[in-house]
Amino acid sequence: MxxxxxxxxxxxxxxxxxxxxxxxxxxxxxxxxxxxxxxxxxxxxxxxxxxxxxxxxxxxxxxxxxxxxxxxxxxxxxxxxxxxxxxxxxxxxxxxxxxxxxxxxxxxxxxxxxxxxxxxxxxxxxxxxxxxxxxxxxxxxxxxxxxxxxxxxxxxxxxxxxxxxxxxxxxxxILPAVASRLIGDLVVPNASSRVLAYVPARYLDLNAERGSTQSR
Ligand SMILES: [Zn+2]
Structure with a gap:
């Protein structure tokens, strides 16, 4: 809730x-x-x-x-x-x-x-x-x-x-799409691993999913 x-x-x-x-x-x-x-x-x-x-x-x-x-x-x-x-x-x-x-x-x-x-x-x-x-x-x-x-x-x-x-x-x-866009396009390429440690795993998993779909 x-x-x-x-x-x-x-x-x-x-x-x-x-x-x-x-x-x-x-x-x-x-x-x-x-x-x-x-x-x-x-x-x-x-x-x-x-x-x-x-x-x-x-x-x-x-x-x-x-x-x-x-x-x-x-x-x-x-x-x-x-x-x-x-x-x-x-x-x-x-x-x-x-x-x-x-x-x-x-x-x-x-x-x-x-x-x-x-x-x-x-x-x-x-x-x-x-x-x-x-x-x-x-x-x-x-x-x-x-x-x-x-x-x-x-x-x-x-x-x-x-x-x-x-x-x-x-x-x-529409929030998951917005979040994955922000995190995948802006945060992940620019953030240090210390910052990424605070990104919930579900967002990073989703980003990996997106990457694998694109490379297929
Ligand atoms: Zn709660």
Whole structure:
């Protein structure tokens, strides 16, 4: 699922708490937002492994939410909803597509890495790929209660991310071609091996595929 969907999910889960404890609402909602976003910061270094913990985040979140319910402070609230947002993100990725460059082709058997059992969890593909029409529909459905319930800067944050979701869904299927063009034509010929080490393997593989097709 795309980043806005995860961000909205983290916020929606924090919404009931925010309504019950309005004094902690901004902390809970922003923590939920960040928890939804942060796992995907591993996009270029071990994507869906380095910052995705589908077993450990839920365990830690269960403890942190219990602590925040019994002892509500800004710090316990922030930790609880951040961890719950990150847990929801890591588990939700199992129900999306795989790690391949074009996830709608459904060729990858890797969705999220399970550190506890040291194995990759296979994608369920209920949402076929990030930025798919069903992903956008999910994003909109999650954003509606947020836009209705919230106001001010945090409501504008939701509206801005909704705009990003619509734009991303609109261009999603041409992104691999754009990326391979940029990386194959501009980055690979000009970059040092140190820079190339940061280019995800799926882009380099695709470039090799293109090269072999052209030489045939
Ligand atoms: Zn993710």
């Amino acid at each position: 795309m980043l806005p969907t995860h961000a909205f999910a983290g916020m929606v889960i924090a919404l009931p708490y925010a309504l019950v404890f309005p004094e902690f609402a901004p902390v809970a909602l922003l923590a939920g937002f960040l928890g939804g976003v942060v796992p995907d910061l591993d996009l270029y270094t071990g994507h869906r492994k380095t910052l995705h913990y589908p077993v450990y985040y839920p365990g830690a979140a269960a403890v942190a939410v219990s602590v925040a319910a019994l002892w509500p402070t800004p710090a316990t609230t922030a930790v609880a909803w951040f961890l719950l947002g990150a847990a929801t993100h890591s588990v939700a990725d199992v129900f999306g597509g795989g790690l391949e460059l074009r996830p709608w082709e459904a060729t990858s058997s890797r969705a999220v890495y399970d550190h506890h059992n040291r194995r990759w969890i296979a994608p369920r593909r209920w949402v076929r790929y990030d930025g798919s029409p069903e992903d956008l529909a999910l994003s909109v459905a999650l954003a509606v209660p947020l836009v209705v319930a919230l106001e001010g800067a945090i409501e504008w944050l939701v509206i801005a991310f909704l705009g990003i979701a619509v734009a991303y869904a609109a261009v999603r299927r």
